[in-house]
Amino acid sequence: MKIPQRGLGNVSFDEKSGMLVLGNKYSKRYYMNVAHTRKFMQTLLVASYCRRLVEEGRHAGIRELYYALKHTITGTRENTFEDQVESNAIAEDIEVSLDLLREQLNLTADRRGYLYGDILIRDGEDEFNASRLGRGGWAVPGTVEDIAFPEVSAEYILVVETAAMADRLIEEKFAQKNGALIVACQGQAPRGVRRLIQRLHVENKLPVIVFTDGDPWSFRIFASLAYGAIKTAYISDYLATPTAEYVGITASDILNYELPTDKLNEQDVSALKAELSDPRFKGQFWTNEIELMLEINKKAEQQALAKYGLDFVTDKYLPDKLGEMGLM
């Protein structure tokens, strides 16, 4: 078996596609090499389990996969897997070898996040408009491979980091008034959310705008969505949307809007410094914003905009910033 390496040494930023991608380094796994036999066996176990899932039209979480395959091999004291770390790694090996998403092998990732806006979603026999689900919105499942979008009236995707801000936009009818499809990722965007956004961008040509807190960790939420993450560099094709744009909160916003702030802590400072040499943050925009944040030594949250009233974000901040991007 020939398996592309997924380690940092085989990950690089591809200028052409604008994504983190894998290089050409491979590992080989031999059945007859004692050092490889265990992993060889594990790879076949996971692969055949996935095949069964696809044949039965069932999905399983990677934790279920682990428990389903863990057993003591008859006549030995050897366990197939000692720890979920082992089976997770094998699932990723198979993903990268076949150049498929694990979701396409019916392995689901953990889920979080919801969606609100004028889009018709079809899943199996169900069809519904995600702007007609009250203030709740549609909970995005871990796997969105089988979902179809028969009608998309929203004009762009607005990814929002916090549920509180997404709910503010929903209450102010920002989706209806501005043709936005609001996607709340509730922290680092899970795979289902990243894949949904990428599919809507590729299949329906929706521009993607990202709106987060103004701190180094939120910048990384944007970067993973846009350019991919090291851990999932081998599937950036499926998960990344390199044309995604960042709306804020930026260090400039903190100054321009005189936002309430908190001081950077040590972790914040070193995260910002690391970002200065991260290829995903090169270019004048990010260099300026990161250096400015280090200089003013302050960060701010999306909710800080409430200083000027609850509707400031929908009546002033987003129109200003999206206007500059040509979206409003």
Next chain:
Amino acid sequence: MKIPQRGLGNVSFDEKSGMLVLGNKYSKRYYMNVAHTRKFMQTLLVASYCRRLVEEGRHAGIRELYYALKHTITGTRENTFEDQVESNAIAEDIEVSLDLLREQLNLTADRRGYLYGDILIRDGEDEFNASRLGRGGWAVPGTVEDIAFPEVSAEYILVVETAAMADRLIEEKFAQKNGALIVACQGQAPRGVRRLIQRLHVENKLPVIVFTDGDPWSFRIFASLAYGAIKTAYISDYLATPTAEYVGITASDILNYELPTDKLNEQDVSALKAELSDPRFKGQFWTNEIELMLEINKKAEQQALAKYGLDFVTDKYLPDKLGEMGLM
């Protein structure tokens, strides 16, 4: 102003209602007492902000409330609030003084969790059936006060700790086949989810069944849902459902079904020991299960049931256990 105390010294377990409740201790807050003036001012600020929210029919998060009210008082160097901890505490003071949920004052809590099953939900002009939203389900909002349930065909609520298990039940059509309304709480149940469950129990007489991992922290997820939590003892009336029943995973399940386990760590052991003297866990069932878990020194996850195949939980485990409860 007379404000009921919310500290541990004023919280007790009420045998009659089966919930954690507040006692009769009050604090008084005087405008003319210099030690009280600051809190007095803060209380009026938050109260009048809530009044405006209700009048305008708007909702705000407690973080938005903080940023909206934080400012330097004209002619002084004094800030209205230094930290969100201050404004959060005042919001709770007002909640307890008025014997109202903060959600009824249009302050929303953070949200998480989703719902799937045969129930018609009405929110404003929207009306939809939560079993027709594909595999995603309905994302439960932070505030469920204004939501109506015009038609409830589900026969009981099955609260599920992990999204992975909730999704397993959704995929196996457990909701359709067994009249269950599946509520994924994704960890400790947020206020919106607890209130939704309590309302459906009180208004529609749905029994509530809780299905979590088998460890001390999951036991607490059940206890908070059923009997309330210390932090929110003053609103147990609104959030707790004392007739809720626990289906598993129990220590007995670990033995009876020979489930894959992990060893208890130090924190697990002291949490279990603390539960032995927690009034919410008194009674033979919990005493036995907690002591058994300490004895076998093992915990297990919901997903561990996948050892016997993905449909073991829907074809064997839940029918067995719910059968004992008279629900299947």
